[in-house]
Amino acid sequence: MNEVPVVRAADSTAAQRRVAGALADRGIGRGDRLVVSATASPELLAVVLGALRTGVVPVVLDPALPAAERAELVADADPALDVGDDPGQLLGDTEADLAPFPLARPMHYTSGTTGRRKGVWSGVLADDDARALATEEINLWGFGPDDRHLVLSPLHHSAPLRFAAHTLLAGGEVLLPGPFDAARAARTITDQAPTTTFCVPTHLQRLLREDVDWSSFRLLAHAGAPCPEPVKRAVVAALPDGAVHEFYGSTEAQFTVCTTEDWLARPGSVGRARPGRTLSTDERGQLWCAVPRWARFEYWRAPEKTAAAWDGDWVTVGDLGRVDDDGTVWLDGRREDLVISGGVNVYPAEVEAVLDAHPGVVESAVFGVPDDDWGQRVVAAYVGTATPDELAAWARERLGPAKRPKSTRRLDELPRTSTGKVRRLDLPGVLGL
Structure with missing residues (x-):
């Protein structure tokens, strides 16, 4: 040792x-x-x-x-x-x-x-x-x-x-x-x-x-x-x-x-x-x-x-x-969309701003799901032509480890409320997580 x-x-x-x-x-x-x-x-x-x-x-x-x-x-x-x-x-x-x-x-x-x-x-x-x-x-x-x-x-x-x-x-x-x-x-x-x-x-x-x-x-x-x-x-x-x-x-x-x-x-x-x-x-x-x-x-x-x-x-x-x-x-x-991963606060808006800057992403939504080791892990859903692997590489270059999505999932559209807001809390169910 x-x-x-x-x-x-x-x-x-x-x-x-x-x-x-x-x-x-x-x-x-x-x-x-x-x-x-x-x-x-x-x-x-x-x-x-x-x-x-x-x-x-x-x-x-x-x-x-x-x-x-x-x-x-x-x-x-x-x-x-x-x-x-x-x-x-x-x-x-x-x-x-x-x-x-x-x-x-x-x-x-x-x-x-x-x-x-x-x-x-x-x-x-x-x-x-x-x-x-x-x-x-x-x-x-x-x-x-x-x-x-x-x-x-x-x-x-x-x-x-x-x-x-x-x-x-x-x-x-x-x-x-x-x-x-x-x-x-x-x-x-x-x-x-x-x-x-x-x-x-x-x-x-x-x-x-x-x-x-x-x-x-x-x-x-x-x-x-x-x-x-x-x-x-x-x-x-x-x-x-x-x-x-x-x-x-x-x-x-x-x-x-x-x-x-x-x-x-x-x-x-x-x-x-x-x-x-x-x-x-x-x-x-x-x-x-x-x-x-x-x-x-x-x-x-x-x-x-x-x-x-x-x-x-x-x-x-x-x-x-x-x-x-x-x-x-x-x-x-705190906020319903705050993710706490390994004791680190991750605000979805910060991660989404990075993902949305990718030329192959129309829009993204970031949320947390339960994780046995980390308490929560960061997951991203997005609409666009980028592949999950491309988006993961993009995030690695621009985000610290705690903020990088552990998985990225492409959707045809994000679930929304009647006023047009993304229903983050519905995403785990939509994605079967």
């Missing part, structure tokens, strides 16, 4: 100082943006934290993005520097001082309901707010010097990066076994005895098929997609008592935490509000959350979308749900 890289807090802090020195030497400072799109590595974590602890905001992109999509996001972010897939170039010889805590949140791009990605921007925080933001996360999950955090998800996603970064800030270690492989992850868990991890239900489904010694975990947190009840019960039974936590949140904001005890008492719920937050619903059943000052954000260069998301201190990301009298939150869904 290949040795699993271990990132130790002291080593990472020293590397972060070198990153801070390199940024200062280049004249990059507070409020500037730094683009990085690299796979998980000690260098990536050092660049993200070294930038944040000097007030530089890292814009963390998926390294698998097609070139055209990446170029569009980089142009939108308007960075002072783009280090691409080589964060190590910022590990220079000069060191600079670091703030005790990150002075900002990384900027991530999240898909919008119209298919256009939105940058989630929090700016540079006042020192008190920066301290409160980091302290909240560290205290909520109890991160400390004895922790060994196992990274199972790509670090360009907000939750995996947040868990790894705050483990290092609390003095712990981070294990980086590489792209998720169930057998390798099982060996790492058994051999390296991690104490914490973040994952999505797809990881759990695959790990349950392996021979895993779960006994070292004090915390396994999962989110990103609904977890099937049999999977959840199997994980709860396999891990030490009380170790399994679920949470509900998004790239933009974090809302609830659900302990093992709370979930067993209310299976299917997503817990109660995080400390300092309050959740309620409006007349449409849309969930709103009042958040503390340090959790505020805006959509980068999209004031109209920011205005739609906020009402005073209350924010919504469009999810529908219920809040019981005791504060327990239940999710009823």
Whole structure:
């Protein structure tokens, strides 16, 4: 078995100082943006934290993005520097001082309901707010010097990066076994005895098929997609008592935490509000959350979308749900056409825009169908002369892996309502899926 890289807090802090020195030497400072799109590595974590602890905001992109999509996001972010897939170039010889805590949140791009990605921007925080933001996360999950955090998800996603970064800030270690492989992850868990991890239900489904010694975990947190009840019960039974936590949140904001005890008492719920937050619903059943000052954000260069998301201190990301009298939150869904595949949100409009650009496609409709491994898989129906193989090759060149249709089916026409809208929810039946 290949040795699993271990990132130790002291080593990472020293590397972060070198990153801070390199940024200062280049004249990059507070409020500037730094683009990085690299796979998980000690260098990536050092660049993200070294930038944040000097007030530089890292814009963390998926390294698998097609070139055209990446170029569009980089142009939108308007960075002072783009280090691409080589964060190590910022590990220079000069060191600079670091703030005790990150002075900002990384900027991530999240898909919008119209298919256009939105940058989630929090700016540079006042020192008190920066301290409160980091302290909240560290205290909520109890991160400390004895922790060994196992990274199972790509670090360009907000939750995996947040868990790894705050483990290092609390003095712990981070294990980086590489792209998720169930057998390798099982060996790492058994051999390296991690104490914490973040994952999505797809990881759990695959790990349950392996021979895993779960006994070292004090915390396994999962989110990103609904977890099937049999999977959840199997994980709860396999891990030490009380170790399994679920949470509900998004790239933009974090809302609830659900302990093992709370979930067993209310299976299917997503817990109660995080400390300092309050959740309620409006007349449409849309969930709103009042958040503390340090959790505020805006959509980068999209004031109209920011205005739609906020009402005073209350924010919504469009999810529908219920809040019981005791504060327990239940999710009823988001958009009916949202696909969650392996914990990644896939908005059909974004995929359809790519497929419809093919010269052999008249129109397309994208939807999700249940999948044992991924929760849902992306499927496309289309009208046109292109062959499924041609359309699959087109998508491979222009879409990240999670967004590519796993199957494409040609139809003479798409099913529509009386007003002409495509009946997405009818497509699985039309296609016999």
